[in-house]
Amino acid sequence: MDFKSAYDRWAEMVNRAIDNYVAEKDTPEGSIYKAMRYSLTAGGKRLRPVLSLAVCDMLGGNAPEIMPFACAIEMIHTYSLIHDDLPAMDNDDYRRGKPTNHKVFGEAMAVLAGDALLNRAFEIMVDNCLGLCVKDIHYQKAARFKNSGKCCVNSKEMSPITLRLMAMDAIAEASGASGMIGGQVVDLESEGRLISPELLQYMHRCKTGALIKAAVMSSAILCGASEDEKSRLETYAEKIGLAFQIKDDILNVEGNPEEMGKATGSDAANKKSTFVSVFGLERSKSMLDDITAQAILSIDEFGKKAEFLKEIAIYIHNRNK
């Protein structure tokens, strides 16, 4: 299967799962589900959950066990975009070629839809952890957990519950004040002034990098990856996270607004500190080349199985939207 077909197949699996996780409801608060679903189904690339599934595939893990966490990450990503687009924040009217959430549902509902998506992400992960307990207690179905299912015992073998809690912990930290939200704060406070290259990298490591890394690492944790494997994947995730942001900044200057489904040039207009404004366009492009090469190299030891993840690094490098 070629890269695009494989990518699309996984993205489609994610779409179906998300559709179930945030279903429409005919209750008095039903409109919140519409608002949540609007942004969830607005044609995102599903890069983060696809990364999770690709890591799982490479490590020989079980995709359905990864899915709740992969979808939770996509929901966290989506809520951050809804809030980021608000008039009080970036004040964007379009996202992925469609009117932004607050343009359709109003500002108050957009705030609540974002809140609800973040909350739902954790509901899904907690339910997943709990399901593992309840299933085993009441139904005795999960026979394979019976032997390894002792939690908190003296063993180097982590139980499934421990792994899931560790994955949830990685995601929670990545999306919080010391991760994604922290990056947004630095971004906010950097507007209109030129920041140091170090602070720029710090900002993006938090703002975009943390959640991309969480997508890779939560999957690695859930699949029981070794310390060595986790270390390689961590480097890979950090590199593609940085590459993603450099490319974003380049596209904001050079991209085609029609193809991207949103306006370009907004960074310059908002006097944002970007890789382009700090390092210049040419230097940013050569940084992107270097970092992409480093990402690919970092997972070379996984051999042929790492092919898809390498292709993702190239996809991030070459993307037009």
Next chain:
Amino acid sequence: MDFKSAYDRWAEMVNRAIDNYVAEKDTPEGSIYKAMRYSLTAGGKRLRPVLSLAVCDMLGGNAPEIMPFACAIEMIHTYSLIHDDLPAMDNDDYRRGKPTNHKVFGEAMAVLAGDALLNRAFEIMVDNCLGLCVKDIHYQKAARFKNSGKCCVNSKEMSPITLRLMAMDAIAEASGASGMIGGQVVDLESEGRLISPELLQYMHRCKTGALIKAAVMSSAILCGASEDEKSRLETYAEKIGLAFQIKDDILNVEGNPEEMGKATGSDAANKKSTFVSVFGLERSKSMLDDITAQAILSIDEFGKKAEFLKEIAIYIHNRNK
């Protein structure tokens, strides 16, 4: 010890714990912690975490084990107030006698501070669950969990991890789209029109009731309460949650703005549906009397130990702010 001293002692314990959970940091995103702490320490009554601790005390539980969940609930409550006060929502300038979060830190930061508090609530709860595993695996300290610490085994005895996950699940559901946020959505969509008594009660069961109930029930779950005990406490929680909201609506008409630290009359000005607008002031007051009596009666079987919780019901009934 009299009621007020006992209440204040627990509230003070909560204050100290919160101070640790959301500490100031000297990092580039440091201002987010200032914004989070501003609203967290703005003089809230700490009703929800005090309820958790009181239930724990009544059931003979261990307060430090309840504390992370009690604080998480207070953080969720605080984030909902920050977002609720935003210009796009209720547009309130004062809360508890102090300028609202967005008035001090700006709208963008207030959105992010709210997001970060919700996220932090889950970080704390997940860390707490995980700590139980990691502690036992690495340090062998938690000897008392060694016997009961099997997760997912065939037993009616729930393990500590399962109880914590169940508590987190109850909190997550209460704060989400089918709980608190759902209630806010109904509230938003009810502005300017008279709603049915049924919808009014549904709205408040979600908006205020769900999180108050979660404070009581998560503590009961963590303390390993019996089904019978949980059932009584559930009734109690539902009654005081409703009483709290009826009193809120009455105070918005009759309260003293100086004492309350915020403007009154805003419900009528915003054409909100309230108990007073739907049932009238006198009927609302007699409903408040009845429901308070029912709350007290519902925990009568706990005997003398339930005294503090009964006093809380009276406190909610009599409060002036």
